[in-house]
Structure formats: structure tokens, C-alpha cells
Amino acid sequence: MSKLAKVVSQDVKKCFGEVRALDGVSIEIEDGAFVVLLGPSGCGKTTFMRCISGLEELTDGKIYFDDKEISRLQPKDRNVAMVFQSYAVWPHMKVRENIAYPLKLKKFSKEEIEQKVKWAADLLNISELLSRYPSQLSGGQRQRVAVARAIVHRPEVLLMDEPLSNLDALLRVKMRSELKKLHEQLKVTTIYVTHDQVEAMTMGDKIAVMNSGRIIQYGTPEEIYKKPATAFVAGFIGSPQMNFFKCDVVEENGQQYAKFEHVRFKIPSRINNRSVIVGIRPENVSLEPPKGSDSITLEATVYFIERLMPETILHLDVGNAKSRITAKLPNDLVLPEGKKIEVFVSTESLHFFDAETEERIL
Amino acid sequence: MKIIYPLLFILIACFFLGPMFLAFVASITPASEFYDYSHIFPSRLTLEHINKLLFTLGGFRALIVSIEVALISIGISFALGIPAGYAIARYTFRGKDGVKLAMLFTRSLPLIVVAVSLVTVYMRLNLTDTALGVALAHAAMILPFVVIFTSSIFSSTFIEYEEAGMVFGLTRFGAFLRISLPLALPGLAASAIYGFIMSWNETFAASILSIQNRTLPAHILATAMASPDYFKYAMATVMAIPALIFIFIIRKYLISIWGISLK
Secondary structure (H helix, E strand, C coil), rough: CCCCCCCCEEEEEECCCCCCEEEEEEEECCCCCCCECCCCCCHHHHHHHHHCCCCCCEEEEEEECEEEECCCCCCCHCEEEEECCCCCCCCCHHHHHHHHHHEEEEEEEEHHHHHHHHHHHHHCCCCCHHHCHHHHHHHHHHHHHHHHHHHHHCEEEEEEECCCCCCHHHHHHHHHHHHHHHHHHCCCCCEECCCHHHHHCCCCCCCCEEEECCCEEECCCHHHHHCEHHHHHHCCCCCCCEEEEEEEEEECCCEEEEEEEEEEEEECCCCCEEEEEEEEEEEHEEECCHHHHHCEEEEEEEEEECCCCEEEHHHHHHEECEEEEEEEEECCCCCCCCCCCCCCEEHHHCCEEECCCECCCC | CCCCHHHHHHHHHHHHHHHHHHHHHHHHCCCCHHCCCCCCCCCCCCCCCHHHHHHCCHHHHHHHHHHHHHHHHHHHHHHEEEEEEEHHHHHCCHHHHHHHHHHHHHHCCCHHHHHHHHHHHHCCCCCCCHHHHHHHHHHHHHHHHHHHHHHHHHHHHHHHHHHHHHHCCCCHHHHHHHHHHHHHHHHHHHHHHHHHHHHHCCCHHHHHHHCCCCCCHHHHHHHCCCCHHHHHHHHHHHHHHHHHHHHHHHHHHHHCCCCCCCC
């Protein structure tokens, strides 16, 4: 069994000229964990990964593997491996040579190299491709070669940069579970970059949501879904996107409400904010009042209906300002467009964010 | 349209290849039939003129000098040009566009202008009439092309290949040497051949900078006027054949080394 490393980054900054790609990233990744860096394009997730690999030099800050600072080491001295988005399987070497190359550079003996290449090739199901050139492989096969090459020398940290984005949808789903199983077998500390929230939710032990060069929230997929730290995270995770209402806080008979036109969202505990953003996940909107809990009734007009079979997504106009919300219902349903209906949201499922900072209040 | 295009291509090909073909035929026509205008193609073919040109009239020696000059000038221009081309392909730096433009500007300066001033410098350095002297002048002519070619070759080899090399245990230079250079090799070979042909065909600087150790075109220029016509054609054939063969070998790289994408 090889050594696993805990990865710690302290206030890592990276500037490209005037542009601040990373604006103080601090994170502690437990050894053996599978952590996903998730964010929109340009949020700095790939740059951060490249800083960990050593392909980019830090402008400021420090990165440790366990207690050893590695921020100024060359990539080759860090014992990391990387799976590139374009796979970067060397075209002038056969598959066997590609996988063996990291071992060769680390001066393993011939017998050891042969044995380890066989092990990695078996693990990734590419044994029969070993004497082919990359140009003779499909995208999915090249991907497997890239992964085999990355794990063959048992790195302390495995980095993956959107490894599935160039595969077709079916293969992506298949590889998702395979990569996760592979991690369960190898237990190597893995950092996985993606902009796809489904990949993040299904693969990550933990997810670090990034935006504008910072980590906005770091937690388990469940925490991030149930208790998003900011309105940005709430909007980024979940499909369709969370519905937001910008509300003023009003008080009646000692009870605070967030008021949106004539709708009043009951605020469960006392807050000091003047205005808030109320968030409702589409899957928490239902056509019948929820049993056993307080709920809010919204009057809405059906604007458009998407029948996904068996799920249904309703696009609804609410209130005078014609705010459009979406509702995700678990069953198939037919409603005429323009029909006026009532929908219900349980008070417990409401998310409250500060209107200024967009940070979570409740 | 289906007929017009092939016809057009044949016409253009005849325009360029026709004179070459006639020169070739003339070069292997026996002297006795050369001025006989009653037929184009001679009754028998002979290698006599080419033979005589090469082995009696000093052509072979000049050919050796030509090859020597070409190899040295390719060596010099590649040693300097590959790192420069790599830098232009991989790094952004101040004045990069200016450097690229300046490279092209060197073409607006005829080599003959450089050659004249070079003679005076070479006299002081004892470089006149040496292969190295001519090669230096040719290297100056080839170098901008090598820089432009190699930068477009390296631009088309993905940087991720090198980065993967670095992550898996190579130094930056090692990644260049073991990953990018092998990948660039076909393109570099094509550039080398292109450089070879440029040096092979260059006449003026070679004529001015050498007296005894002349390259083949310089030798031909010096002797052509005094030779019978069929020798002139033999000279043309000897000059053209290596260039044609080489261009044929690298034809599919010619487009890629110029950095033109046909997609």
C-alpha cells in the first residue's frame, strides 16, 4: 500500500498579470478523500489544481502534502499524477510505453515495471490494447490509458481535470461509477475538477464550490445541497435552479415575515436583516399542501410545461411582477398553459440569504 | 465543371513542368543531334554531358561543397532557430509580434547586399573562399524561416503532452527533449529539407564569397557562359533533380510548416 497524503493549502494566490485567478484559497483535504472542485468556468478551479501539481507557480501562499511544504517544488518532485482533460496520452509511444513511462522515470526495475503495467492495465480493462498506438484508440480507451498512467506509480495525490468532459453522455455515466470504484480500491487522495454538478454530487466525498478565485463552501454533497452557504452555491447546485425571491422583512404581532408582493414567507427565528433572499428548490414545490407541516400557498399561472417522463417541470408565473419560478414534480402531469393553479411550499424547506452579502442566514 | 478543373490543372502543370522536361531531354541528347531541329526527341539518349560536367569540369567537387555548405548552414540555423521558435510558440513576452515581423522583414533585404559587405569582413577573418563562410551567409538567410517554421510546428504539438511529462517525472527541458522534440521531428525534418533547398539554390552570395571552393550553382554560373548549350541543360538537370526529389518527399509537410490550417 502506498502512502497517502493530506493536502493543505494556505491562502493560495495566483495572478496572471492583472488578473487574479486565485484570491486566497485555503482548504484541508483529508488523506484518501475524493474531493471535487466545482464551479463555473473561469472560477479558478483548474488553476488551483495546476498549482497543486506544480504546473503553475504560486504568487503567494503555501501548499503542503502532509507536513511537507511542496509549493516551490518542481512537478516531478511532488509525487502527484494528473489526468488531463485532453488525456495527453503521448502519441509517439504505444499504450504500454505510455503507462510504463512514469515508472521508467522513477527508475523501477524492468520486472517491476512489467508487473505494475500489467496490474494497471488489468484494473482499467485495457490489457489487450497495450501494443497499440493512441491514434488507434477511441476517446474512451484513451481516457482509460490516461488513468492507468496516472495510478501506475501509486502517487500520493491524484489530480483529475474534467476527465469526462470529452466523452459522450452514456460513457460518462459509466466512467463516473468506474472512477469512483477505482478510488474505493486505491484510496489515493483524489482532487477532481468539474463544472458538472451531477458529477460532483455523485462522485465527491466532499465538494469545494468555487467562484471568482475563492472557495465559497466546502462540505459533503448533502451539506451543500441542504445548507448552501450562499445564494450562489444554492443556485449552482440543483437542477432546475433554485427559485429566488428578493423580499423585505416585515413584522406583524411579533412574527417576522419575508414579504414578496402579497406572499408572506414566515421567518422561523428572529433575524436583524432588513431584506432577504428567499430560496425555494423546485423539488420542494408541490400541488398539494404538505402534511404535518406549515406551508405557504402561491397563486400561479402555468406558463410552460416540460414532461420529462415520469417527472414534470412546471414553469409558473407568480404575482404581479411576473416572477417566473420552476416546480419539479415527481409524476407525469398534463396542465393547460395559462391555467391558474395553487402550489404549496413547506416552511421548513425555505432557504434565507442576506440580500446584500448573499450569505446564508437560516 | 468536372472537365474544366482537371483540364486547368493539366494546363498549369504543363506550364511549370514543360520547360523542365525539355531541359531534361536536352541534357541527355547527344551533341551531334542537339542542333537538329527536325525532331524533338533524339534517336538515342546519353549521360555524357552530365558525366562530363560532374567529373571533368569540376561539377562533382562543387556538388560536395554545396552539400557541405547546406549541412553547416542547417546546423547553425537549427541550433539557433529551434529554441527561438519554441519560445515564440510557448511563451508570451513583450515584443513577440515585433520579433515575428522583424523575421519576415529580413526577407526584404536581398542577400546580395549582405554578401558584399560580408566579403570585407570575411577577408579580415580569413573566411573568404571557405564552406563555413558561405554557410554563415546561408544560415542568415535560412534562420528566419527556421524560426517561423519551428514556432508553427511547436504550436501544433499540444502543451499538455509536455505538462504530462513534467507531472510524471521529467524536468521542463526533459519534457521538451523527450516529448515535444520527437513529436516535432517530421516537421523539423521537412524544415531541414526546405533549408537545404534554399542553400542549394542560392547563387549570388555563394558566387561572391568563394573563388575556388564554389558551390554548384556558383560553379555553374561561373562556367555556364563559356560552355556549349547542352552543358547548360545538363547543369539545369543536375541542379533541379535533388530539389525536386526533396520537395516531393516533404510535400505534405509544406503546408503545416507554414502554419496554414486547411480545416
